[in-house]
Amino acid sequence: MALLQIAEPGLSTAPHERRLAVGIDLGTTNSLIATVRSGAAAVLPDARGRPLLPSIVRYLADGRVEVGYAAEARQSEDPKNTIVSAKRYMGRALKDVAHAEHAPYDFVDAPGMLQIRTVAGVKSPVEVSAEILKVLHARAEASLGDKLADAVITVPAYFDDAQRQATKDAGRLAGLNVLRLLNEPTAAAIAYGLDNAAEGTYAVYDLGGGTFDISILKLSKGVFEVVATSGDSALGGDDFDHRVFCWVAEEAKLAPLCAGDMRLLLVKSREAKESLTTHSEARITAKLSTGEFVDLVLDSETFCRITHHLVQKTLAPMRKALRDAQLGVDDVKGVVMVGGSTRMPQIQHAVGEFFRRDPLNNLDPDKVVALGAAMQADVLAGNKPAGEDWLLLDVIPLSLGIETMGGLAEKIIPRNSTIPVARAQEFTTFKDGQTGMSFHVVQGERELVSDCRSLARFELKGIPPMAAGAGRVRVMFQVDADGLLSVAAEERTTNAQASVTVKPSYGLGDTDIERMLRDSFEHAKDDMHARARHEARVDAQRLLEAVRTALNADGALLSAAEREEIERQAAALAAVAGSNEHRAIRQASEALNRATEEFAGRRMDAGVRRALAGRKIASLDL
Amino acid sequence: MKNHFELFGLTPAFALEIESLERSYREIQSQIHPDRYAQAGDAERRASMQWTTRVNQAYRTLKSPVQRARYLLEMNGVDVEFETNTQMPTDFLIKQLELREALDAAKQPEALDRLQAEVRAQKALLEQGIARLVDAQKDYAAAAGEVRKLMFLDKLDAEIDLAYEEAH
Numbered sequence: 193m194a195l196l197q198i199a200e201p202g203l204s205t206a207p208h209e210r211r212l213a214v215g216i217d218l219g220t221t222n223s224l225i226a227t228v229r230s231g232a233a234a235v236l237p238d239a240r241g242r243p244l245l246p247s248i249v250r251y252l253a254d255g256r257v258e259v260g261y262a263a264e265a266r267q268s269e270d271p272k273n274t275i276v277s278a279k280r281y282m283g284r285a286l287k288d289v290a291h292a293e294h295a296p297y298d299f300v301d302a303p304g305m306l307q308i309r310t311v312a313g314v315k316s317p318v319e320v321s322a323e324i325l326k327v328l329h330a331r332a333e334a335s336l337g338d339k340l341a342d343a344v345i346t347v348p349a350y351f352d353d354a355q356r357q358a359t360k361d362a363g364r365l366a367g368l369n370v371l372r373l374l375n376e377p378t379a380a381a382i383a384y385g386l387d388n389a390a391e392g393t394y395a396v397y398d399l400g401g402g403t404f405d406i407s408i409l410k411l412s413k414g415v416f417e418v419v420a421t422s423g424d425s426a427l428g429g430d431d432f433d434h435r436v437f438c439w440v441a442e443e444a445k446l447a448p449l450c451a452g453d454m455r456l457l458l459v460k461s462r463e464a465k466e467s468l469t470t471h472s473e474a475r476i477t478a479k480l481s482t483g484e485f486v487d488l489v490l491d492s493e494t495f496c497r498i499t500h501h502l503v504q505k506t507l508a509p510m511r512k513a514l515r516d517a518q519l520g521v522d523d524v525k526g527v528v529m530v531g532g533s534t535r536m537p538q539i540q541h542a543v544g545e546f547f548r549r550d551p552l553n554n555l556d557p558d559k560v561v562a563l564g565a566a567m568q569a570d571v572l573a574g575n576k577p578a579g580e581d582w583l584l585l586d587v588i589p590l591s592l593g594i595e596t597m598g599g600l601a602e603k604i605i606p607r608n609s610t611i612p613v614a615r616a617q618e619f620t621t622f623k624d625g626q627t628g629m630s631f632h633v634v635q636g637e638r639e640l641v642s643d644c645r646s647l648a649r650f651e652l653k654g655i656p657p658m659a660a661g662a663g664r665v666r667v668m669f670q671v672d673a674d675g676l677l678s679v680a681a682e683e684r685t686t687n688a689q690a691s692v693t694v695k696p697s698y699g700l701g702d703t704d705i706e707r708m709l710r711d712s713f714e715h716a717k718d719d720m721h722a723r724a725r726h727e728a729r730v731d732a733q734r735l736l737e738a739v740r741t742a743l744n745a746d747g748a749l750l751s752a753a754e755r756e757e758i759e760r761q762a763a764a765l766a767a768v769a770g771s772n773e774h775r776a777i778r779q780a781s782e783a784l785n786r787a788t789e790e791f792a793g794r795r796m797d798a799g800v801r802r803a804l805a806g807r808k809i810a811s812l813d814l
Numbered sequence: 815m816k817n818h819f820e821l822f823g824l825t826p827a828f829a830l831e832i833e834s835l836e837r838s839y840r841e842i843q844s845q846i847h848p849d850r851y852a853q854a855g856d857a858e859r860r861a862s863m864q865w866t867t868r869v870n871q872a873y874r875t876l877k878s879p880v881q882r883a884r885y886l887l888e889m890n891g892v893d894v895e896f897e898t899n900t901q902m903p904t905d906f907l908i909k910q911l912e913l914r915e916a917l918d919a920a921k922q923p924e925a926l927d928r929l930q931a932e933v934r935a936q937k938a939l940l941e942q943g944i945a946r947l948v949d950a951q952k953d954y955a956a957a958a959g960e961v962r963k964l965m966f967l968d969k970l971d972a973e974i975d976l977a978y979e980e981a982h
């Protein structure tokens with residue numbers, strides 16, 4: 193016993209205050225916020241007790257913004273300024289959006305990501321999402337009675353780099369410290385797995401309003417390992433609504449509709465769809481602005497027929513995920529159903545038939561993602577003692593590559609690689625005296641670059657002139673724990689005289705984000721500075737605490753002189769940390785970070801050794 | 815820097831107890847994974863990402879028989895030369911051609927199932943041979959030839975996977 197104690201990971205930290213941390217499910221249709229309080233995760237409702245926040249944002253001419261139920265109530269009246277399903281537009285250009293012509297908005301196409309013209313000005317989907325996050329942020333602060341900063345935000349597992357980056361930017365814009373982007377099905381698996389002490393291979397089938405994910409996970413005590421994920425980031429309940437809408441338009445022989453009528457009929461279509469989950473027919477009635485009346489009855493048989501291909505569309509990703517995981521349907525112990533659209537009987541039936549077992553419906557499909565995110569936030573905040581926490585191993589959903597000759601995509605990091613992951617590839621110059629090389633980074637499974645998502649283009653300049661083939665450039669892809677990519681290129685022949693690092697930005701650079709931040713503080717210019725000061729102070733406190741913890745745990749890895757230097761820099765930061773000089777705070781923080789670099793590396797090395805030593809002792813003991 | 819085997823406390827060998835590798839991998843990840851350092855300073859977060867990345871790469875390499883074999887041969891100064899050395903025994907090539915023809919003809923998932931099972935059985939046989947050549951006989955040059963065959967079959971296996979998508 194005592195031996196095992198010694199072998200235990202030495203993560204014991206000085207007792208610290210519990211950190212407030214929340215999990216946010218930023219959904220296409222509905223958003224939720226949850227947190228862990230006295231050991232249990234719970235969704236935080238609004239002042240009227242409602243847990244869901246409809247992901248709808250209405251911009252008013254006077255600068256006010258309505259979010260949620262208030263905006264929902266006005267959507268057919270003010271369709272152009274009431275943005276629904278903004279998530280469908282995250283990180284997307286106009287050409288990437290299906291049925292854009294049926295959306296009532298005044299789209300502005302912009303490089304990387306489309307924007308929407310409203311009475312309150314042109315808005316990016318990132319800003320729209322940030323409005324939703326701000327409301328949830330305020331809700332949490334009101335019900336937890338404290339300033340909140342740390343959040344885990346969920347994203348569909350099948351989101352690409354552009355969509356992930358856009359989500360993270362929205363979090364930043366809403367004043368949140370985004371601890372991590374977490375895949376929605378993974379969050380659901382955490383909530384399900386912990387609640388049911390599940391062990392073995394599970395599938396999570398998540399069909400929401402606008403996205404579809406399927407993830408295969410291996411659950412064992414203390415480890416959640418995603419083995420494969422697949423999906424369709426543009427398939428969800430909205431498409432079923434759209435099918436009903438088209439059916440109505442055809443049956444009632446309607447002429448092209450104005451934006452308001454279109455919204456109205458889409459709302460009616462969705463109501464009919466939801467009612468068909470529990471009824472065999474649904475009546476659709478509407479009075480259009482043209483004076484026309486719509487009065488139709490849709491039966492469930494017709495509904496199943498007109499949406500059959502959508503249900504079928506979810507099967508191919510399921511097959512693909514299983515094959516990628518090298519598993520058969522019989523290896524899957526249970527299928528966890530997530531998302532409002534999994535309530536539809538034809539979905540339940542199709543999934544049951546595919547996996548040859550009844551799907552698991554014992555969790556609230558609306559809340560499970562937010563609850564799992566809250567649990568993960570609690571772990572990331574360091575609120576769980578070692579031994580009660582868990583390890584989460586997730587993957588990248590789509591391959592990353594580079595364009596080569598002839599418009600072909602060469603894969604550098606294959607899909608379903610466990611993150612964080614990095615891979616390097618070497619390219620050689622192909623012309624005599626070539627001094628630059630340009631690169632096109634893409635994401636997707638298809639062979640042709642034109643069928644993949646373009647993430648970034650960049651050029652490495654300053655290669656010394658050499659004979660063709662003599663210049664070698666190494667391109668390095670790094671995907672972090674959020675699934676976000678950065679790319680570095682470096683000339684290798686001479687002593688790395690030329691190098692460049694890019695983070696794909698999709699039209700939103702840091703300056704855009706700053707402008708949006710400024711805009712949102714338009715009415716109180718001081719707020720901006722107050723926020724910068726506050727953030728610098730919070731970050732400094734966090735850093736000081738982390739360094740303190742590290743010194744307590746692993747101080748033995750340092751010589752007296754090294755420790756003294758770190759202590760000196762920590763003291764220097766502590767001296768300014770409470771001040772209003774946010775530049776001085778940042779500088780001192782950077783200095784402390786530099787001073788601890790070597791120490792950080794040694795701690796990882798020690799961690800690895802500890803892990804192996806623990807293994808040896810544990811197996812001796814057995 | 816430690817080699818991939820040392821990183822996981824293993825003796826370099828082709829025959830590998832996957833469960834043991836998996837256990838070490840998880841133990842190590844629970845010490846260094848970025849989720850453990852979400853609240854740390856930049857230096858530690860960076861170090862954690864770099865180390866985890868390295869551990870993930872080593873794990874991926876060791877878990878895959880082809881990659882593990884290539885890595886072991888490289889450690890012993892032998893390059894598999896998959897891209898450049900196209901010399902293959904005739905009987906192997908004929909067998910490959912037959913399998914490819916079978917793949918072209920297979921339109922039903924059931925036919926693909928059968929084909930994939932056969933390819934995987936052949937892979938398992940090759941792996942046994944490689945284990946003998948590398949671990950017991952230390953005949954790395956001969957092993958390289960077998961690894962090239964294994965890579966051929968791996969490619970075919972991946973193509974069968976792709977064919978399933980068209981079969982549906």
Ligand SMILES: Nc1ncnc2c1ncn2[C@@H]1O[C@H](COP(=O)(O)OP(=O)(O)O)[C@@H](O)[C@H]1O
Pocket residue numbers: 218219220221222223399400401402403428429430462465466467469530531532533534535536557558
């Ligand atoms: N009873 C129901 N029957 C059919 N569809 C439903 C039902 N309840 C909700 N939905 C659909 O579920 C979708 C919203 O699911 P949700 O999980 O909240 O989505 P998201 O995560 O995308 O916000 C909508 O398309 C909605 O119409």
Ligand SMILES: [Mg+2]
Pocket residue numbers: 217219220376400401531561
């Ligand atoms: Mg959802």
